[in-house]
Amino acid sequence: MRLLFSDRLACVGVALIVVVLMVGLLAPYLAPYPEQGRGQSNLTERFEAPNGQHLLGTDNYGRDVLSRIIYGARIPLVMGGAVLIGCLGVGVPLGGVAGYYGGRVDEAIMRVTDVFLAFPSVLLAIALVAFIGPSLKNTAIALIICWWPWYARLVRGITVSTRTRQYVESARVSGVSNLTVVRRHILPATIGPVVVSASLDLGAVIISAAALSFIGLGAQPPTAEWGLMMNEGRPYILDAWWIATFPALAMFVLVLSTNLLGDGLRDALDPRSIR
Amino acid sequence: MSLLEVRGLKKYFPIKSGVLKRTTGHVYAVDDISFSIDKGETLGLVGESGCGKSTTGRAVLRLIQATGGSVTFDGTDVMAASRGEMQRLRRDMQIIFQDPYASLNPRKRVRHIIGEPLDIHGIGTEAERKRQVFELLETVGLSAEHAERYPHEFSGGQRQRIGVARALALHPRLIICDEPVSALDVSIRAQIINLLEDLQEEMGLTYVFIAHDLSVVKHLSDRVAVMYLGKIVEISDSNLLYDRPQHPYTEALLSAVPIPDPETERSRRRIILEGDVPSPANPPKGCVFHPRCPRAQEVCTTAMPRLAVSGEAGDRHEVACFFPTRYEDGKRTVSDTPFEGASLGAADAPPIGED
Numbered sequence: 001m002r003l004l005f006s007d008r009l010a011c012v013g014v015a016l017i018v019v020v021l022m023v024g025l026l027a028p029y030l031a032p033y034p035e036q037g038r039g040q041s042n043l044t045e046r047f048e049a050p051n052g053q054h055l056l057g058t059d060n061y062g063r064d065v066l067s068r069i070i071y072g073a074r075i076p077l078v079m080g081g082a083v084l085i086g087c088l089g090v091g092v093p094l095g096g097v098a099g100y101y102g103g104r105v106d107e108a109i110m111r112v113t114d115v116f117l118a119f120p121s122v123l124l125a126i127a128l129v130a131f132i133g134p135s136l137k138n139t140a141i142a143l144i145i146c147w148w149p150w151y152a153r154l155v156r157g158i159t160v161s162t163r164t165r166q167y168v169e170s171a172r173v174s175g176v177s178n179l180t181v182v183r184r185h186i187l188p189a190t191i192g193p194v195v196v197s198a199s200l201d202l203g204a205v206i207i208s209a210a211a212l213s214f215i216g217l218g219a220q221p222p223t224a225e226w227g228l229m230m231n232e233g234r235p236y237i238l239d240a241w242w243i244a245t246f247p248a249l250a251m252f253v254l255v256l257s258t259n260l261l262g263d264g265l266r267d268a269l270d271p272r273s274i275r
Numbered sequence: 276m277s278l279l280e281v282r283g284l285k286k287y288f289p290i291k292s293g294v295l296k297r298t299t300g301h302v303y304a305v306d307d308i309s310f311s312i313d314k315g316e317t318l319g320l321v322g323e324s325g326c327g328k329s330t331t332g333r334a335v336l337r338l339i340q341a342t343g344g345s346v347t348f349d350g351t352d353v354m355a356a357s358r359g360e361m362q363r364l365r366r367d368m369q370i371i372f373q374d375p376y377a378s379l380n381p382r383k384r385v386r387h388i389i390g391e392p393l394d395i396h397g398i399g400t401e402a403e404r405k406r407q408v409f410e411l412l413e414t415v416g417l418s419a420e421h422a423e424r425y426p427h428e429f430s431g432g433q434r435q436r437i438g439v440a441r442a443l444a445l446h447p448r449l450i451i452c453d454e455p456v457s458a459l460d461v462s463i464r465a466q467i468i469n470l471l472e473d474l475q476e477e478m479g480l481t482y483v484f485i486a487h488d489l490s491v492v493k494h495l496s497d498r499v500a501v502m503y504l505g506k507i508v509e510i511s512d513s514n515l516l517y518d519r520p521q522h523p524y525t526e527a528l529l530s531a532v533p534i535p536d537p538e539t540e541r542s543r544r545r546i547i548l549e550g551d552v553p554s555p556a557n558p559p560k561g562c563v564f565h566p567r568c569p570r571a572q573e574v575c576t577t578a579m580p581r582l583a584v585s586g587e588a589g590d591r592h593e594v595a596c597f598f599p600t601r602y603e604d605g606k607r608t609v610s611d612t613p614f615e616g617a618s619l620g621a622a623d624a625p626p627i628g629e630d
Contacts, residue, residue: 166374171391
């Protein structure tokens with residue numbers, strides 16, 4: 001932890017993520033027009049350019065873009081977190097079992113992941129959401145289904161390479177049972193790469209979720225969701241550029257900060273840097 | 276009675292190929308080897324890379340399941356031991372690995388690495404275990420303050436000392452040393468070897484010392500077994516083997532050791548073997564050494580000679596060769612007629628390839 005914070009860029013990433021979280025939590029108090037953030041339209045003030053009253057302008061329903069961005073901050077991190085936890089919950093045990101026991105179990109699990117990874121993941125997610133119906137929850141489910149194989153593979157790879165390490169063999173010579181070997185020697189070896197991979201994926205998951213909303217398969221109007229807002233602003237991009245641009249910028253900053261955090265974690269979790 | 280008795284140990288690794296992973300052949304890593312070690316003795320196991328030395332060590336400890344044969348440790352059949360029996364055996368048999376960089380978990384503190392065996396076997400209380408770890412560290416020439424450090428903070432020699440301490444934690448009776456010094460600097464090597472010798476003296480340990488360095492083995496071992504392509508070709512008391520090697524392979528190996536005396540070194544007769552070690556997946560018929568052997572005759576291509584005493588009766592010196600070197604009145608001779616002892620029972624030996 002201390003190491004993570006000695007990395008300035010990682011600090012910036014963490015700080016921005018905390019800011020986004022706080023903004024999301026305190027949305028009703030921070031948003032200048034909370035009811036518009038929740039979706040109430042205000043048809044008298046449509047397409048207003050950024051000004052003193054509406055710092056980031058208003059959209060085609062006259063809603064304050066800033067308020068909607070603030071409300072939209074609630075979704076991506078929760079979404080990303082839920083999807084990643086789901087992926088880890090499925091991928092880590094399956095990958096661990098495949099790697100440690102090998103043989104047929106391994107073959108079976110890995111062929112299943114191959115099938116999933118053979119599809120372009122966003123396309124698969126689109127198909128799944130289209131099948132189970134568009135909503136935020138279903139977006140999360142679809143993304144978990146598309147994403148867990150990466151973690152299963154990652155964990156399997158580490159497990160296979162750790163299992164044959166001499167320190168694992170010497171633990172077995174001392175009579176350490178399978179379960180304890182996995183718990184003490186193998187899982188700890190996977191934590192670093194898994195956490196790093198998850199934090200680097202966080203940005204990608206957020207983008208995918210927003211992309212699904214953008215094409216109408218995620219959050220439904222009038223929810224304030226950045227991907228959806230970009231889509232709503234798309235027809236007016238030439239005349240009212242602020243409607244789509246500001247949510248996109250918010251997205252950019254959030255994803256950048258998750259990547260900074262991921263990089264920082266990668267450096268900090270390297271065992272050679274433990275003091 | 277001997278502490279460890281290995282009879283007909285075999286380990287064949289299946290070669291799998293194709294989509295269906297069918298077994299298309301075997302690597303005969305260890306093929307029917309037998310030896311025994313008395314308490315307090317050191318058996319050196321030498322041979323080139325890939326001849327099955329390490330596999331033998333692992334199979335003895337049941338780190339890998341042997342294909343056949345038996346291993347008896349102090350009267351207990353290791354191969355057939357139940358879980359509980361195995362757990363007890365684990366306390367008596369330990370291993371020291373070659374690579375001190377790979378054999379210590381980089382994420383654990385030294386205290387946990389050395390203490391793990393104690394913890395697993397529930398020896399003592401937390402405080403007692405901690406004290407034991409300190410004692411072990413001191414036994415191997417480190418100090419208690421090293422306990423809180425991580426492996427990467429140590430040099431290769433120090434790491435190997437940690438490996439030794441871990442192996443000693445359960446007060447084992449047998450330690451398999453799998454090339455414990457070949458990854459170390461020459462200057463550090465002597466320290467570790469001396470440490471192993473001292474420990475043997477203090478604790479009455481029995482070692483199986485696996486190495487490819489003949490001078491190290493000579494220094495440490497009471498008995499030496501020479502392996503070639505999964506088989507023991509010669510086994511003998513150490514000084515007898517070094518002074519009077521009987522197998523042509525042993526002679527060649529010994530002739531490759533430089534002698535630290537310029538006079539003798541200049542007159543040293545080197546035997547250069549032709550060709551490479553054949554693949555253990557497809558060992559030659561007959562004597563495994565015959566394609567490279569300067570003495571090979573027809574009989575060598577048909578049957579694998581068996582280990583037998585060829586020199587003076589009562590010698591603890593066995594050789595698997597039809598034309599072993601004999602030493603009569605100090606003169607070195609090689610007979611022209613095949614040595615009968617080597618062919619006895621060869622016909623009963625199971626054909627290679629049968630599981």
